Amino acid sequence: GQQLNQSPQSMFIQEGEDVSMNCTSSSIFNTWLWYKQDPGEGPVLLIALYKAGELTSNGRLTAQFGITRKDSFLNISASIPSDVGIYFCAGSYSGNTPLVFGKGTRLSVIA
Amino acid sequence: DTGVSQDPRHKITKRGQNVTFRCDPISEHNRLYWYRQTLGQGPEFLTYFQNEAQLEKSRLLSDRFSAERPKGSFSTLEIQRTEQGDSAMYLCASSRTPRRDRGNEQFFGPGTRLTVL
Numbered sequence: 058g059q060q061l062n063q064s065p066q067s068m069f070i071q072e073g074e075d076v077s078m079n080c081t082s083s084s085i086f087n088t089w090l091w092y093k094q095d096p097g098e099g100p101v102l103l104i105a106l107y108k109a110g111e112l113t114s115n116g117r118l119t120a121q122f123g124i125t126r127k128d129s130f131l132n133i134s135a136s137i138p139s140d141v142g143i144y145f146c147a148g149s150y151s152g153n154t155p156l157v158f159g160k161g162t163r164l165s166v167i168a
Numbered sequence: 169d170t171g172v173s174q175d176p177r178h179k180i181t182k183r184g185q186n187v188t189f190r191c192d193p194i195s196e197h198n199r200l201y202w203y204r205q206t207l208g209q210g211p212e213f214l215t216y217f218q219n220e221a222q223l224e225k226s227r228l229l230s231d232r233f234s235a236e237r238p239k240g241s242f243s244t245l246e247i248q249r250t251e252q253g254d255s256a257m258y259l260c261a262s263s264r265t266p267r268r269d270r271g272n273e274q275f276f277g278p279g280t281r282l283t284v285l
Contacts, residue, residue: 061210090273099172099259099276100211145210152266155201155224156274158210 063146063159071167076133078162080146089129090147090156091120100145104131136166170194172277174260180283181250188246189280193262200243201274202235203259204228211259211276217243218265250284257281 063080070076080089088107092100104115106122106129113120119132129146143161173192181187193200198219203211214233215225219240229235232250237243247254257279266272 063210088272092276097279097281099174099261099279102273102275105273147210149272152272153223155213155216155226156211158212160208160210 061146061148061157061159063162065162066160067163067165069165069167070136072136072138074136076136076140076164077130078144079128079130080148080159081128082148082157083127084150085126086148086150087126088149088152089120089122091118091129091131092145092147094143094145094161096142103144133164136164138166138168140164141166172260172262172275174258174277174280176280177278178281178283180285182285183250183252185250186246186248187250187282188244189258189260189282190242190244191260191262191277192242193260194275197262197264197275198240199263199265199272200237201261201263202243202245203261203276205257205259205279206255214245247282250282252284255282255284 061080061082091103094100104120109126111122117134121130143163145161146159147156149156175190201216202214205211214229215235217237232248235245259279261274261276263272263274
């Protein structure tokens, strides 16, 4: 099925560094969601975005809904070891269309 | 804990057997979704319910798969005559009915990992 292009696929960073990842789609979306998944668990919702250009924060996490409505970005500031995991973007055109997920960005934090 | 729950967490079965998974959504959520996730991939949509009505099914949902939500609360996903290719994590999510022209925040359960030998 359709998937979003998410990059980078993986990142190794030092504790305390900032992290950026992004997601692009060939289709316009009206909703972008960012999730984090730990091994053997389900994805946990981090941030939801509903308007083009919207910038939303959740603690050290900040996400933006791209102006073209075809991309979104997630930034993590001052990374800590518990930020380790796989981050997924997901988008949908409307509430009645399924969520489409990226393949994830695997984040490793070196203490 | 009032989150989404799934049972069992793990299932190992032999090829050709039938398996059934259960999902209990967040109590005030009337939408329930099933996804499949394989290694290195994001979740892929299978089907969803609005209350007891199954509103959409993905092409991934072959005729060996059937999902029900008989009373609009918990849901079951059954796979008949399992194949090795069915091995995956099966995730359930729930949400409120989304507002018009806006997506919905979906909350996931811990998943059921299926291994078909």
